[in-house]
Amino acid sequence: MIPSPLVQSYALVIVACRNSLSIKAVSAQARTICGRSPADLIGTPLTGLLPAACLDAIPVHDLADWPVPVKLPRQAGWREANYQALFYPADDEWVVEIEPRRTWPQPRDYAFRLRAFTERLTSATSKKALLQALCDGAHGHLGFDRSMVLRFDQSYDGVVVNECHRDGLPTFLGVHFTRHDIPESAHRKLVANPVEVFTLDGGNVAIRGSFGKAAEQLLRHHVGSREPNVNTEKFLDDNKLATNAVLAISRGNQLWGALYMHGVEPVRLDYQMRTFLYLAGKTVEQRIEHFAYQPARHRDHPAKDGGSRLYDNILRSDTLVQGLIGPDFSLLDLIPDTHGAAICSGASLTLHELTPDREVVEDIVGWLKREGLTTPFYGTDQLATFYPGGEDLLDVAAGILFLPLDALADNWIIWFRPAAVQSVVYGSSPESDVEKARRFARQEVLRYNRSRKWSEASIGNAKKLQNFIRDTVMKRYDRAQQQNALLQEAYSDLEIFSYAVGHDLRAPLRGIASYADILNEDFGESLGELGRHHLQNIKDNAVRVQHFIREILALSRIERTKILVNRLTVSRLVAESIANMADGSAKFLHCEVQPDMPDIFGDRNYLLMVFTNLLSNAFKYSAATKCGRRVQVGWTGEYRRQHPVFYVEDNGIGIPREQQSRMFNLFTRSTNVENIEGTGIGLALVKRIIRFHEGEVWIESEENKGTRVLFYTAVSDPDSLYSKYGED
Template identity: 30%
Template sequence: MHAGRDLFFLLFSLVNADPKIFMNNASNGANRFYTVNYDLNNCDQEPIHIIRVVQSYACLLGVDVQSFSIIHVSDNSQQILGLPHEEVLSQNLADLLHPEIMEQIRSGLQENDFLSINPIIIKSFGGHILDTTYHLIAHLQDQTMILEFEQRDPLVSSSRFLQRSDRAVQKIQSARDVNNLFHETASEIKVLTGYDRVMIYQFDEEYNGIVIAEAKEDHLSPYYQLRYPASDIPRQARALFLRNQVRIIVDAQSEPAQIIPAVHPETGTPLDQTDSVARGVSPIHIEYLNNMGVRASMSVAIVKENKLWGLIACHHYQPKLVDYRVRNMIKFLSRIISGHLALQEAHDFREQGLQTNIVRSHLLEQMSRNWSVLEGLMQNKFTLLDLNQASGAALLLDGRLHTIGECPSEEKIMELIDWLENNTDSSVFETNELSAHWPAGLEIKDVASGLLSLQIAHTPPEYILWFRPEIIQTVNWGGNPEKAVTFSGEQMRLSPRKSFDIWKEQVQNTAKPWDRNDINSAIALRNDIKEIIIEKYQEIRKLNQNLLEAYKDLESFSYSVSHDLRMPLRTIEGFSQILEEDYKDKLDDYGQQVIQTISSSIGKMNGFINDLLALSKISLNDLIINKLNPASQIEQVWNSFPEAERQRVQFQLKDPMPPVYAEVTSLRQLLSNLLSNAIKYSRHQEIPMIEVGADSDGKSTVIYVRDNGIGMDPKHHQRIFDVFSRLVSDKDYEGTGVGLAIVKKVVDKHRGEVWVESEKGGGSTFYCRFPIHELEVL
């Protein structure tokens, strides 16, 4: 016998089949198994809980909970209970069972707890002693109490068996690691039950499975390490295993017993056997068992965190009934496994968490040094790659992409981020098969089959991405997982395999999966980054507050100094005028030159003080925004210049202009400074030209002043707006270096923007953008 995919059918009393097959293939007697007609496209919807047969090893009674009248009976009651089903049906249960037994049943019914009384020992039925002692297993299903009678094994009560059971539990509990636990459990269960083969079977997240431990007779072919697809396991089968945990098939070749009647005599509904221990087996599954030569099987669920983790699967090649008490013991052993799994997972999680916490603490310390996320995560001893065993990582921060390790191209990473923005809702996304979600991922599978993405910010988008490369592996399946359906003419049926050879598949486009610790550590890192950003923001806010206070003090000081300088300056100016008027004829040429120098310096000093005062007033005063006509303001300012200067310039005003929202006095100050500079720096041109205009995009108005003057090197475009910054000497062009600083201060106060376009010798154009504000005070 070869290992095959159809092993899994031995694990279930269920079938992975389209029920149309049953209805179209009457020769197999399938229409005897279900009361309702159904036409389904997949086995996930097969109504396995209302199959109308029971396995022949047990007799089933359905009892009305109000009257205790028997409303269902399996047609093998004569062989097991000694009475034909015709005599059992419609009788009162109390007339058939001993009063002490009835008392136990009533107690279980009243307390809604049959687990504490199951199994009940039955030695008589209907007034006569039975040839064999039976177990009665009871449970409640809606308003019907279901009683199942199965043979009791007297050896289970022997001291030898109890000692062997205790030894098995001790060996399993003392397993040194999880892998040893699985093998010990399989071996001990084989000894306790006598099955020919016992396996531990584990599911993955998608319910594909693998045999991870096996104990078997020497002549049997191994199933160890074979895999089985999730499509073998109907959804409702997983639900039943979570609910009942144990499923036994005693003899696959035995004719099942029919439930009489098939439906409730009053409601017309079929009997629900969801919790029945002897529920009938789907006929196509029986066909599989017969093809494989397996007569009996038992499967026990391993449940972890309310999820089906795996199965203890037992096979036998002759009919075999394992006592109900032994089945419960195996269920107990499955819970030991569940407990060990939970403890091991908690231990591993703590260990991994400890390691990642150490890495995170280093990353946090590195980010804190210079308040730099980039330096802290990618440019120090510890990096993003140390957090989760990724082979590459990318950081999109402040609009720039940074990478470390083996990563896709920058273009592909940006395409991936764009896809994440439009196709994922969560801030964390992980996959070990990127191409299954994003087809373009096939192009980068060598370095990025696995992706763990962490969104740091939404607008603008900022991300951390970790990548893992493709791992090509060969998977041994128990038979070809793709071949389960055959066609005969127009009819479709599930064809049980008669050959179960190993089928190999090469799995591509996948990477090592990300585990829970990887995801949790990524989320924790995001919180660390937020903490750094908040601390950095608070530090900047504190520095900004200090700067604002210092700036206010400086502006107040500048205003006071400028104001206080006027008095001594006026005194100096007065005395220089006296010297020039009263003593000029008594001074030689040098003395007269000194007086002229004093007078010129006083003029420059006055201009400097006026500019400082203007700069201080802009910062100290609130702006009252008004809707202004820029053309009118420009004309007023232009006409304020001396006529001699205006006549030399070819002045052009582009009209009409869109309105500008500004404070009138500061706007005039700005225009005066820009026009004054344009006149000054174009006066040596043969025909000085100045053009002033304005444009609007609906959100702001831009005023520009263009001249054909000396221009400037582009490298100075930012510097010229600094206070006291001048690119030419006072000898060639007078000035204080404050005029353009005033222009920038006015624009900043309006929450706008100022810039210049200029080339050396090619003139200059200054632009001032004013946002369209509601009329308000800034």
């Protein structure tokens, strides 16, 4: 069961009905602030606690910007302080937070401090100067004894990179904290509501009464007096501090860093000061983005440094890989202290210098994709902490920097770093006797299982390379697209020509065959046996050319005809293919069909063409052997891309190994079938049909022992190919 939300005791928190203003819930310490207990207040109207003039200031409709601060007059029975009430709308309820209001010695103090703080932030000329200005401002203008910036890496481990503190307090500069110190739930809260303040005196109190879900969410995540993360109180107690305030710094909805502010004595920040801090944080976030993208604007005019040398190598090289691993300057020189890299370009993986094995590299990339860690980049100095089996890679890949080169991360670069022994000061350690608890005291430890951290300079160089490659590849791709368009136009013209020629030739060929029959019928006896033999050759050749033209036309129609996908039974396709074979010998043809095969998805007519061509070849070439014809159709029991792999197998003459790779080329036949009729079109037709079904087809064969043609179709959605290849 999730416990009810708690609030800090310095504020009086009330939940009231929006319509009746009847009080439904009150924080437990109400008597110490307003002189009345929760039991006295629950069920009474809010007008009995707050002046009517204050309630009249609340807008009637939902608020675009909330909460609404309302100044409260001094009232009898209340603890001495200047109070203000903050009204948060929560569906049909109000959450009212009553807090002490900070006063300034001079009326213009607030505006002066805000202007001075903001001007220094906006005038900073570097990220380091910006973060130091943030620390100095929190220390000088808000009254904290120490302010420090904790910079997080992608694993949410952090190190203090800037600090300002009063004399006598120990420095935290360079101290490391781990992701266990700030729970993941706290990260999400800080991104949603970047300012959090907690003071140790008084502790947290419960809310007495009842309230709805919306009010509960406000109490947990939005009110200024909300309960902090579980380790805050322990940190204050261990370091003898009274106040801890946090300002989250985010980039792209991710926690980039945080300003932590400490007070030895209690420091109160009212709503106005929290807003002051919030605005300062937004200024810092904007400036960080400015510094991040400022170098990118100058990448078209780089100095003659290592980066530009690498870019020049890429431009001069025939391939991206050649440019990246050039002898004079390589991608390892671009990112210092890297001992190896892997490059995937165009589905080809290249390992350079000291790297894990190919299979391990591919598995790491698969893990990154499954975990959603491929955009915009991923870097860690402790791969073994997150990647299963990473502890076996410390000598070569204790740390990795992954850089995708396209949107789907199909092309990428990984740099590898080995483990390095490092002396590190941590600001915390696990509490030995309490599960998940932390003890906040400094300790120096030697780390053996991590690489050197990836510096911002190295990450910046990698991002510049990423942008350069994308720009360069895209320009080359555009040129290739233009060339492809011209080739496609030429191909279309050729296709139209071949289609027209095919149609124009078929009529004369039918005439030649018919006239040969007429001559044989009317003048066969006078022609004699030799004449009849010549007439039969004329007819056979005409029929052969007609068959050749039919196959050419079938090949050309595939790209113009709608492909409709259905679930089909392989055994039925085989039976129909045999029955439809054109030579009339179907009753003499027989093949073994494996029972209980999975179904195949595809266009029925086109898959009939696939099986007809493959079976025709199998019958034809197995008949040429002396050991008896054997033709089989089956399923290998394997899946590729989650689709079953089928085969058509014969015990025929086989295909020489050196010729197998080109057997799917148009008009290509094996050298050992010269005496067997064929056009060299059938396998090309099969390949095109299978490719249009998003599948693959390949050959396994041994000369004089037989051939197995394997294939699969990779479609299961009946509409996928219709929309992809069909005509409008």
